[in-house]
Amino acid sequence: MLSVEQLIQEALSLPNATRVFLVERLMESLESDIDENTQNLWNIEAKKRRDEIHNHTVESIPGEIALSQVRRILEK
Template identity: 55%
Template structure:
């Protein structure tokens, strides 16, 4: 049996698309007791947002910048 470290090294060498699919499957395996309707809604929203970024209809900003904007709004 391979160690976690060996599997991690091998899996991190996969192409981005494969790693993303694997990450999705791993997260799904950890979720339990989630209302399927809610889960479907969140998945649909996440895919919509992903597609908007990919097609250029929205622009992403770095996480630190987003957090700074939120902090500023909370201070008002």
């Protein structure tokens, strides 16, 4: 049996389309473990945030800027 590190190296050597397929299958396997109530709450929150952006209630910022802000906060 391959170690986790060996498995990662093997996966990274696959063609992009195959890696995407692998990731999708792994994500599907995790989704079955998610509590349905928790998933529903996350869906509600995601729709609320989407609506806030569409209604201009909040201002979105690029991901790079958000990550740099989070990194600065964590460095304190």
